[in-house]
Amino acid sequence: MADLVSVRLRVNGVEREGRCEPRKLLVDFLREDLGLTGTHVGCEHGICGACTILLDGQAARSCIMLAVQADGAELMTVEGLAKDGKLHPLQEAFREHHGLQCGFCTPGMLMTALDLLRTNPAPSDAEIREGISAVLCRCTGYQGILNAVRAAARAPGGDR
C-alpha cells in the first residue's frame, strides 16, 4: 500500500524498524510488527494503563499514541526490564509481595511504578497509591502492588 510510513525507533536498546499505516496505534505496532507482546491492550482509550511503556524514559500510554509518532524515540517495554537472566529489583519485589495475579495489568504497572520511583525515589504510601492509580488492576486489590513498590523503593537499584 502506498500510504505506509516507516517507523524507526530503539526498543529496549535495540534498533527496530517497521512500516505501517499512519493510523496504527503504537501498542499494535509493538505487538504485531515488532512481536513484543508483553505490552497489553486493555481499553484502547487511555484509562486502564495496561499498555504503559517508557517513551524517552517517561511513562506513557501506547494505546493513545500513533506508532509514527514514536519514530526516532527510545522506548522501553516490560521485556527490557530483566537483564542477564536476572529480574529487575522491581520485578523481584512484585514476585516477593504478590504484586500480581493474572499478570495482565502487570507490564503497565511495572513501567508506571518504575517512572514513579525515578521521579520520586522515596514515595510515601499515599504517593505510591497516587502513582499506581494510573493503572487499573482487578485481581490484587492493589495491596500486594503497594507493598511491592514500597519494598522496591527501599531496595538497591529499585529505581534504576
Next chain:
Amino acid sequence: MKPPKFDYHAPTTVDEALALLGRYGGDAKLLAGGQSLMPLLNFRLSRPAALVDLNRIPSLAWVREADGQVRFGAMTRQRTIEFSPVVKARVPLLAEATRWVAHLPIRTRGTIGGSIAHADPSAEYPAVLTALEGEVVARGPRGERVIGAKDLFKTYLTTSLEPDEILVEVHLPATPAGAGSALEEFARRQGDFAIVAIACVVARQGERCTLARLATAGTGPVPLRLRAAEEILERDGLGAEALDAAARRAAELVSPDADIHASADYRRHLTGVLTRRALTRALGVARG
C-alpha cells in the same frame, strides 16, 4: 476500537502547520498531546481527513517569564509544568492543578495548549486560565491575536479559535507575592475529571481582601468566573462570615447540568463547599 483512516502530517514549523490547516479547509485536526483526541479517534467519534501533528515543532515547547507573566509554548507538556521550579514559584495554582490532571503517564504527553484548546469544562487548566485572567495567543493566516480567558471558552469543547488558527502560547499572570492560591476538586476517583473544582487566588492586607479570584470546573458548559462571590470578599473582607457568604453566592452563580456521576443540585452544593475550602486553604498560605 481502531482509528479510521486519515492523512498524517508532522510539520516542523508553525507556518507549515498553518499551511496544512489551510489546505484541508477545516477537515484537519491538530494533534497535540493526543490524550483526549486519540481516544475519540479510537472510538471513531472523530473522523478528520487529516491529522496535523504538532509534536515535531520544537518552537512550541518552552516556559519563560516575561512582563509579570509566565508564558508557555502550547506544546509544553503537563509533566514539564508539574516539575517546573518557575511554575511552582510564580504560578503555584497551575502547579497544584497539574497534579489533578489525570495521571502522570497522561501528563507525560498532555500539553497545556491542547488541554485549553480542547475546552473540556470539567478540566483543570481552563479553570486555572479563567481564575488567573490568563490569555492565549492564536496564530492564523491573518496573523496573531491574543484572546483573554473570558472570550475563549464558548461552550462544551468549543472555543473562539478559528478552524485555521493554532493556539501557540499560553500566558498566565504571575501570582503577586504574598497572595495565596488553592485548587479544590471533588472527583469520584483519583485522576478523573472533576465533578466540581474551584480554582482560587486571594491576596490580603490583614483582614482586608485586596484580590480575589474564583473560577469553576464542572459547573456548566464553560469554566465560570465567580465575580459576584469575589466582590463579597473585596467588599466585606476575609472574616468567616464573608467567606461563608462568598461560598453561598458561588453556589448561586452556577447552573450546572446533571449527568450519570452527579446531579445538578449536588454540583451546585459542591461549588459552595469547595469555594469555602479553597478560600480557607488559599488564605492559609497568603501573607500580608
Next chain:
Amino acid sequence: MTAPSGGAGQRWIGRSVRRVEDARLLTGRGTYIDDHPPVGNLFHAAIVRSPHAHARILGYDLEAARALPGVVGVITGADVARHSKPFSVGVTAPVHYYCAATDKARFVGEPVAVVVARSRYVAEDAAELVQVRYEPLPAVVDPERALEPDAPVLHETVGTNLANNRRLVYGDPDRAFRDAEVVLKERFRFPKYGSTPIETYGVIARWDALDGVCTVWSNFMGPFIMHPLTARVLGLPENRLRFIVPPDIGGSFGIKSLIYPYIALVALASKLTGVAVKWIEDRREHLLASSTGTDRVAYRELAARKDGTVLGMRFKWLDNVGGYIRSPEPGCSFRPTGNFVGPYRFQHLEVDASTVMTNKCLTGPNRGYACGHLYFETEGMMDRLAATLGLDPVEVRRRNLIPAGAFPYRTPTGGLYDSGDYPAALDKAVQLARYDELRREQARARAAGRYFGVGVALAVDPSVSNMGYVATALDPQFRAKPEYLPKSGAVDSATVKVDPLGRVLAILATTPQGQGHQTIVAQIVADELGSVPEDVTVVDEMDTFTRVWSISSGTYSSRFGSVGTSAVALAARKLKAKLVAYAAHLMDLPPDSLEFRDGAVRPKRGKGPSYSVKDLAGRAHWNTESLPAGMEPGLQATAVFGFDVARAVDAEDRVNSSNTYGFIAEIMAVEVDPETAAIRILRYVTVHDAGTIINPMIAEGQIYGGALHGLGGALYEELQYDEDGQCLTATFMDYLVPTACEAPTIEIAHVVSPSPLTPLGSKGLGESSSMTVPAVVANAVSDALAPLGIRITELPITPSKLHAMIQKARKT
C-alpha cells in the same frame, strides 16, 4: 514470604511459597489469547452491533462492506439462523437465544453481523459500511416496569417478560410470621455490575471443512458444560469440537464463562468464510455486551421474637437478566439455594424468585455469584432488627448463629455446611477490629456532630457449585417427569506422573485466571511425594481433546481450593501407593510393612533398605520386567474427585447447592463527610474460615481482590442505561473501576475449620469478600447516618445520591 530453603521432609502446604507463574508474567512472556497466533494466516473479525435497545431487523445491505479491499466475508443474523441452533436455556420458557440477533435486537450492543478481513483495522472500516435496516421498538429496562401489562414484550414466543418464577417454601413461614413479635419489611435494589477483567474476551476459530473438526482457542474458563451446548448449536459431534485454553488468562471473576456465544459466532464465521478467524473484544464491546451480574429488586420480610431470635424470612426477588435468559441463569437466584439462610439458625423461609428480561445486556456469574445480592439484603435486615430491638448488631447476630457443635449442619433449604465455628470467627473479627473501642469512638464522634459508623456483615461462603442447583429453577412436577434427567455433580481431575529421571509432572483440567494453580499444585505434590515445589512441573492448559474433564470442569465458583486440590492430592496418593507396591515387590516385603516417607519408600520400623522415587522411576520405566505381575506399567495416576454430597434437588426443592462452605465475618468503620457526602473507610477487618489454607499469600490475594470487587459494586460501579435502553457507561471514563487510591487497607485473619469432605481439609476462597463488602459498606454507612434516620437500601452509594438523602433527611 520467600520459599524456605531445605527440601524433602518439610511441609509445603501452609506456606507463602512464591509463585512459579510470576517469572514469565513479570517479564512479558505470558501467553494470553491475543499474544501468539496458534495457527498461521489468521483473519480478523469485527462485530457489527445493534445501536438500538429493541428493534426488529428488516434487512441487511452488505455490498459496500464486501467490496472493501481486504474483506473476505460478512455474515449476518440470517446466516446464524440458517447455520446454527439457539442455545438451550435453563428455564422452560421458549426463549430462542442465538449467538447473534436473528429476528430482533434486544439490547444495545447485541451482535447483528460479523465482518472478517485481513486486519482488525480493515474489519472495523468494513463494519461501519454494513447497513442494517431496523424498525425501532419501544424498550423497557426496569424489571418491575417490564412486568406491567402494557410493557413492551421482548420475546413474542414467551408472551411476557417473565422468563421464570419459582415460589419455594421451606418449613412453615406463614406460621413463623403469625408467631412473630416483630415483623420487618424492606425493599432493596442491587446494581448491575461486572468485574471487567483487564483482558477482554478473545476467540480464535478454525473450522476444517474436510476433517469436519472445529478448533477453538479462547480464554474460556468453563464450565465445560458449555462445550456440549456449543457443539449442539454448531451441529457438531462433541468429539469434533475442540476447545483449547491458552496458558494465561488475564482475569475473569466469572465473566469469561459467558464467552461461549462468541465461540459459536466466531466458529460460524470461520465455517462460512473458510478462513481461520480471530476476534478480540474491545473495551466498548465488553461494557456493552459481555456479561454482568443481575440488577435486582428485592422485597424482604423478617419475623423475629423480641429477644432477637429470627423465626423466618420471606424473599421476593426480581432478577433482571437482560435481553435473553442465558445459561447458567437463572443461577442469579438459585446458586445460593443451600445457603439461603446464611449463617443463621432460622428454619422457615419463603422465596419468590422471578427472572425478568429487559433491554439490557445479558447476565451471568460475576464474582460472588448471587451471594453479594443475598447478603446485602439479609445483613441489612439483621441491622434493622438490631435497631428495632435496641440491640447491638453483633449481639443480634450472635443470638442467631448456627452453634459450633452443630456441624455438619443441614440447612432447611438442603445445604450441608461441612464445618465451621461461626461464633469464634465473629469473636475474632470483634477483637481484631477492637469493636468496643470503635463504638466508643463513634460516641465521641457523634457528640461532635460527625457521621461515624460501624458496620458488620457475615456470610457463609459457598464453594464448588453442585450442578444440580440449576434445576431448582424448574417446577418439581416438571422434574418428576420420567423423561427428565436429574442433574448433580462437582468433579475435577488431575494426573500426576513421574518421569524416568524421577521428576514429577502434574496435569490439570483447570483454567486459572491468576489464582496460581501451578504454585498450589506444586506445593501439594511436593508434600505428597516428599519433593520440593521447584521440582514439580504443573501443566494447566485445558484442551478438551487431551484432558480428563467433565461437564462441571472449569475454574469458577471457588472450585479449585476445594475440588481441584482434592483431585491432585488423590492422584499423588494413588501414585504413592503404586510406588509402595512396586518397592515392596522389589524388596520382597509385604506392602503394609512399608511407608512412603521423605521422598522414598522405607520400612515402617527399623532400618533397612529404602528406594527413592528417582530410583523407582528409573527401574520402572527402563525395566518393565521388574514390575510385579498385574501391575500396570508406567508411573502415573489419574484421579477424578467428586463429592458424594452433590445430590440432585429433591421434590421439596432442597438442594446442597455447593459442596464446601466457608465463613466470613467483617467489620468496617466509615466516616461520611457531612459537606460532600464522601465516604471514607477508616477500618476494615475481615475474618475468613476456608478450612486448611494451602498458600496464605495467595489466599490473602484472593481476599484483597474480592473485597475490591465488592467495594466497586458498593460505591463505584454500575452499568447504567437510560429509559430507552441506551448504555451510559460504555467507557472506562464512565464505568468506574476503583483505583489504588480508592482501595482500603484490609486487616485479614483466619479461623481454620478443616473440611471433613476434602483430603486436605481445604475449601474454596476465590469469591470471598466480594459477597460481604456490599453489605458491610451499606451497614456502616447506614450506621453513620442513623442520627438522620437514613438506611442504605440501594447500591452503589454515590456521593451525589447520598447528598440528596442527607439533604432530604435534614429537611424532615
